[in-house]
Amino acid sequence: MAHIKCRKLTKEYYRGDNVIRPLDKLDLDVEEGKFISLMGPSGSGKTTLLNLIAGIDRPTSGTLNIGGRDIAGLSRSKLANWRSEYIGYIFQLYNLVPVLTAYENIELPLLLQPISRKERHKRVAVALELVDLTDRHDHYPRQLSGGQEQRVAIARAIVADPKILVADEPTGDLDKQAALAIMELLQQLNRELKKTLIMVTHDPKTALYADLTLHLEKGQLMEAELFEEHPATSEETQTKS
Amino acid sequence: MIAPKYIPLVIKQITRHRTRTLLTVAGVATAMFLFVAVQAMQQGVAKVTEETAAETTLVVYRKDRYCPFTSQLPDFYGRKIGDIEGVKEVIPMKIVVNVCRASLDVVTLRGVVAEQFIDQQRADLEVIEGSMDKWKKTYNGAMVGETLARRRGFKVGDTFKTSSVQNEVSGIFRSDEPQNQNVAYVHLKALQQATDKKFGIVTQFQVKVDDPARMDEVAAAIDDEFAIEQEPTATRSEKAFVAHAAGDLIELIKFTRYLGWGCLFAVLALVGNAIILSVQDRVKEHAIFQTLGFTGNLIGRLIIAEGILVGLLGGGVGTLGAVGILYWKQLSLSVDGLSIPISAGATLLITGLGISLSMGVVAGLVPAWQASRHEIASCFRAV
Numbered sequence: 321m322a323h324i325k326c327r328k329l330t331k332e333y334y335r336g337d338n339v340i341r342p343l344d345k346l347d348l349d350v351e352e353g354k355f356i357s358l359m360g361p362s363g364s365g366k367t368t369l370l371n372l373i374a375g376i377d378r379p380t381s382g383t384l385n386i387g388g389r390d391i392a393g394l395s396r397s398k399l400a401n402w403r404s405e406y407i408g409y410i411f412q413l414y415n416l417v418p419v420l421t422a423y424e425n426i427e428l429p430l431l432l433q434p435i436s437r438k439e440r441h442k443r444v445a446v447a448l449e450l451v452d453l454t455d456r457h458d459h460y461p462r463q464l465s466g467g468q469e470q471r472v473a474i475a476r477a478i479v480a481d482p483k484i485l486v487a488d489e490p491t492g493d494l495d496k497q498a499a500l501a502i503m504e505l506l507q508q509l510n511r512e513l514k515k516t517l518i519m520v521t522h523d524p525k526t527a528l529y530a531d532l533t534l535h536l537e538k539g540q541l542m543e544a545e546l547f548e549e550h551p552a553t554s555e556e557t558q559t560k561s
Numbered sequence: 562m563i564a565p566k567y568i569p570l571v572i573k574q575i576t577r578h579r580t581r582t583l584l585t586v587a588g589v590a591t592a593m594f595l596f597v598a599v600q601a602m603q604q605g606v607a608k609v610t611e612e613t614a615a616e617t618t619l620v621v622y623r624k625d626r627y628c629p630f631t632s633q634l635p636d637f638y639g640r641k642i643g644d645i646e647g648v649k650e651v652i653p654m655k656i657v658v659n660v661c662r663a664s665l666d667v668v669t670l671r672g673v674v675a676e677q678f679i680d681q682q683r684a685d686l687e688v689i690e691g692s693m694d695k696w697k698k699t700y701n702g703a704m705v706g707e708t709l710a711r712r713r714g715f716k717v718g719d720t721f722k723t724s725s726v727q728n729e730v731s732g733i734f735r736s737d738e739p740q741n742q743n744v745a746y747v748h749l750k751a752l753q754q755a756t757d758k759k760f761g762i763v764t765q766f767q768v769k770v771d772d773p774a775r776m777d778e779v780a781a782a783i784d785d786e787f788a789i790e791q792e793p794t795a796t797r798s799e800k801a802f803v804a805h806a807a808g809d810l811i812e813l814i815k816f817t818r819y820l821g822w823g824c825l826f827a828v829l830a831l832v833g834n835a836i837i838l839s840v841q842d843r844v845k846e847h848a849i850f851q852t853l854g855f856t857g858n859l860i861g862r863l864i865i866a867e868g869i870l871v872g873l874l875g876g877g878v879g880t881l882g883a884v885g886i887l888y889w890k891q892l893s894l895s896v897d898g899l900s901i902p903i904s905a906g907a908t909l910l911i912t913g914l915g916i917s918l919s920m921g922v923v924a925g926l927v928p929a930w931q932a933s934r935h936e937i938a939s940c941f942r943a944v
Binding site: 371374376377396397400401403404405407409411415417418419420424428429431432437476480 | 566857937
């Protein structure tokens with residue numbers, strides 16, 4: 321059974337008198353532990369689909385079943401609780417809270433869990449180690465490079481051990497070197513921690529890290545590209561990037 | 562309201578805009594300082610003018626006279642008053658003040674017959690320094706009320722001169738009666754000698770009635786007794802007398818309640834403005850919190866907690882400042898020898914802090930509700 325199952329998923333909103341439909345009766349199945357990249361031109365509905373899967377937006381019609389649960393029918397507070405349990409969101413512009421240190425930013429999702437301070441500390445330490453930023457735990461976002469900020473954001477996204485990671489152009493604001501490191505980290509999370517990973521990207525080279533690339537246009541799926549051997553990790557691709 | 566684990570988060574949000582927070586806290590502190598000072602005055606007025614069912618003290622004054630220098634009654638009136646049915650005690654009293662105008666530092670001398678005064682008042686006064694016996698034996702001795710002693714820094718053995726009368730502090734006493742707290746009792750003869758030398762003339766009589774229910778009856782009987790004398794009297798309960806004699810000042814003080822309400826409104830506006838600005842600055846940040854799983858309700862409560870913290874910080878500084886200064890200065894607003902204490906204690910401190918907390922909650926409600934209703938995706942689109 322698919323972990324994420326969208327049926328006739330439609331999203332509409334109004335801009336003045338005009339109806340904008342970024343998603344139009346989209347059907348999609350994603351199996352657990354898969355790494356999917358979403359590509360397509362601006363306005364094709366990539367981020368809208370990502371936001372719907374992440375539970376931060378609601379479909380106008382259609383069903384969205386994740387882990388056997390129709391999240392479109394959840395109340396605001398239940399949806400928030402569901403997000404804290406199921407979703408880790410990685411933004412293009414990191415979106416760290418500027419007044420909090422790296423440690424405190426990573427700790428944020430854990431505040432919602434019924435665990436002790438000691439347990440929170442333990443989990444943050446593990447997340448910091450995973451993103452190789454243990455020595456920067458007390459740094460504020462302004463004291464970190466773009467790549468480091470994104471690694472803090474990734475640590476924040478995984479610290480509560482969510483089932484699904486969603487990433488909206490995670491390397492879009494990074495230089496080549498930092499982008500490569502981030503993609504390797506995401507791939508490691510997908511492979512080693514078996515996280516389902518949905519990533520929006522404009523960059524075909526970044527998309528190569530995924531198991532499958534889906535192309536969207538005008539709110540509908542156009543074609544799928546399957547990469548069974550993960551060409552992005554091959555020596556040739558690494559040299560190119 | 563919020564779990565303790567969120568408090569560091571709230572504090573960080575407040576200290577984020579240090580200048581804005583400091584200005585808000587300073588504004589709230591100033592407004593609460595004023596509010597507490599106004600409340601202290603209002604309480605002082607209530608204390609000296611609101612009568613209780615247990616009142617037993619009447620003041621006999623010269624009819625149609627309103628200041629101690631013009632109220633002159635023969636001291637033989639005292640014997641006649643003592644014969645009226647229902648009268649328990651009579652104390653003739655000459656009053657001299659150093660300032661006739663309204664002032665925060667009036668020294669009021671009450672000249673009394675020491676033996677009679679001690680017999681009748683010993684139970685109502687608690688001597689906290691010196692002794693009544695020493696005062697009885699010292700011609701220019703003075704028993705000083707605690708408030709006056711603290712304000713002027715008097716200690717037993719100190720001498721002070723007021724209205725050309727030289728006095729020596731024989732003792733300091735405490736009394737539940739606000740008027741007593743702010744006066745110095747001296748010997749009647751010594752006071753008459755040192756001032757106008759009008760022996761046999763006093764300013765007023767302080768009369769104790771044996772039954773509180775007979776206050777009006779006894780007051781009427783006293784005034785009837787002297788109605789056709791050259792110096793007719795006007796007799797009122799002590800608190801009604803204060804309310805009448807210091808009426809203009811009391812009206813002014815009562816008017817300041819509007820100033821107090823204005824202060825509260827200022828606190829509400831200041832905290833509300835600070836929280837609204839802060840919330841508007843953090844639309845995206847709240848969207849991030851919601852993305853992480855924070856519910857709108859929790860975000861709303863975090864914002865209200867910010868309001869409470871700002872309100873309590875400013876309110877605490879202002880309230881503590883006002884209570885501290887009023888306690889230290891022991892101010893009394895006096896006119897014509899009558900005092901309205903401006904004092905603040907634990908009750909006003911708790912009231913001030915309670916109001917600061919409530920204002921913080923109220924000021925945070927609207928921004929909290931707005932922030933809790935934001936749609937995450939539209940917040941990200943808007944930024």
